[in-house]
Amino acid sequence: MPATHFICSDKEKIEISQCLSMRGCRLNDRCCPMPYLRAVAFDREYRGISPSMAGNGARLIWLKATTDYAIDPDKRAFAILGVGTHAKLSNPMYTHNVLSEEPLREETRQEIADLLEEDEYSSGRYILTDFKSFGSFKVRRALGIQSRKIPVLDNYGNPVLLKSGPNKGRPKTINENFQDQDFADVRNETLQLNRYRMGFESKGFPVSKMCLFVIIRDGGLQATINQGITTNTIKIPIPRLPDENVITFYDELERQVNNAFKVGYVHKCGDYESWNGRRCDGYCEVSEKCKELGP
Numbered sequence: 001m002p003a004t005h006f007i008c009s010d011k012e013k014i015e016i017s018q019c020l021s022m023r024g025c026r027l028n029d030r031c032c033p034m035p036y037l038r039a040v041a042f043d044r045e046y047r048g049i050s051p052s053m054a055g056n057g058a059r060l061i062w063l064k065a066t067t068d069y070a071i072d073p074d075k076r077a078f079a080i081l082g083v084g085t086h087a088k089l090s091n092p093m094y095t096h097n098v099l100s101e102e103p104l105r106e107e108t109r110q111e112i113a114d115l116l117e118e119d120e121y122s123s124g125r126y127i128l129t130d131f132k133s134f135g136s137f138k139v140r141r142a143l144g145i146q147s148r149k150i151p152v153l154d155n156y157g158n159p160v161l162l163k164s165g166p167n168k169g170r171p172k173t174i175n176e177n178f179q180d181q182d183f184a185d186v187r188n189e190t191l192q193l194n195r196y197r198m199g200f201e202s203k204g205f206p207v208s209k210m211c212l213f214v215i216i217r218d219g220g221l222q223a224t225i226n227q228g229i230t231t232n233t234i235k236i237p238i239p240r241l242p243d244e245n246v247i248t249f250y251d252e253l254e255r256q257v258n259n260a261f262k263v264g265y266v267h268k269c270g271d272y273e274s275w276n277g278r279r280c281d282g283y284c285e286v287s288e289k290c291k292e293l294g295p
């Protein structure tokens with residue numbers, strides 16, 4: 001089922017068609033310009049599991065395909081930014097000399113990989129890149145950046161003590177960021193890119209490397225720099241997975257979704273897909289229907 005309603009800035013709902021009609025705004029003062037509203041109003045119709053669904057639970061995918069739901073235009077802002085970035089970087093003016101994306105289109109029905117280009121340093125092989133627009137929180141997670149407090153030392157190597165405040169006399173500390181691969185999480189993107197890779201390789205384009213090219217939405221802000229993200233863009237390497245693991249993952253997700261279509265039920269998304277429940281509390285557009293279904 002499609003998205004049928006918008007959630008207005010006062011949190012009331014309005015039918016999308018009503019909102020988009022002439023003088024249709026229930027508040028008589030549009031929250032966003034019409035082109036933006038039109039652009040965020042629609043989701044792609046479900047036509048099977050696609051590579052980018054790796055981070056979504058079966059319940060979310062099935063509910064979005066079968067129930068009416070409402071969209072908060074404000075919450076779609078970064079999706080629009082991402083679409084804009086893709087459109088710009090896919091412009092033939094910039095993709096000059098880059099391979100056609102056509103071979104993969106039929107493979108995944110509604111999705112294509114962003115960029116496949118010849119590997120200048122590995123003859124006959126290709127680099128697969130996906131463009132992303134992430135916030136710094138997600139970049140930190142993808143890179144496994146952690147923070148810890150370390151003591152500030154004076155010129156003689158002795159800890160500097162705080163001279164005032166409630167912690168007077170205690171050692172002064174600063175934040176240190178460090179990378180720990182054990183915390184790095186690019187699971188969804190790894191599955192997605194490996195799925196694309198398999199499509200290309202089956203068409204005779206061996207892939208030497210995969211990576212994300214990320215534009216960091218809050219890059220350059222002092223708060224972001226303090227979190228250890230010091231650039232506005234970043235390339236994140238994606239590991240190669242065994243083909244069987246990729247197939248098993250997508251087959252299982254498809255099996256669960258297909259079964260939900262048949263029996264009208266599938267269990268709630270797991271901790272990973274629901275971000276330990278945070279997604280259900282404010283970031284999931286089908287959460288109302290999901291609650292009605294129970295566990």
Ligand code: SF4
Pocket residue numbers: 057059060063268269273274279280281284285286287288290291
């Ligand atoms: S509310 Fe949570 S469990 Fe339910 S579909 Fe959304 S993300 Fe999944």
